[in-house]
Amino acid sequence: MKWGMGQAMETADVTIDNTASLKEFRQHVKDTVERINGQR
16 A cells, blocks of 8 residues: 555544744644653
C-alpha cells in the first residue's frame, strides 16, 4: 500500500496545526503528547 501525506493526515487520530509561531507550535506538540500519554 502506498501512502501519501494527505492520506496519512486523513486517517490520523491526532493532527497538530503548524500555523503559529515556533514557540506556540512546540507548546502544542508538548500538550498533545502529554494528553495522549494520559489516555493510556
